């Protein structure tokens with residue numbers, strides 16, 4: 663299986679559990695991987711037969727900024743569900759990072775893997791330490 667991916671898609675939106683976060687925009691960086699088979703699009707050199715990463719990126723930006731969300735877990739689950747229902751992919755990997763959340767960490771985030779046939783997978787919570 664092949665992968666179409668988008669790395670570090672930056673989205674500024676209202677995100678967070680605390681009151682002070684409800685009236686500001688914060689930065690999310692989102693990595694997306696969509697399983698696909700690229701061979702038909704490649705053989706015909708035809709964007710109509712490919713997963714168009716430009717359209718996917720715009721749709722995700724529009725979706726994530728449409729309403730305030732508290733948890734990055736919610737962003738990840740809703741983005742995965744959108745990708746599986748609106749695009750021709752059978753499985754997705756979604757990483758949502760909130761890089762400005764902790765002053766002593768480079769970033770924090772969650773990674774999920776979801777497929778059209780499975781509804782629950784492990785959520786990994788990652789805190790990546792900075793170099794000091």
Ligand SMILES: Nc1nc2c(c(=O)[nH]1)N=C([C@H](O)[C@@H](O)CO)CN2
Pocket residue numbers: 677678679680683732733734735760763764787
């Ligand atoms: N697992 C999570 N932990 C925390 C989240 C989150 O979305 N998922 N969010 C916060 C706050 O919004 C924080 O980012 C404010 O700096 C805390 N922990």
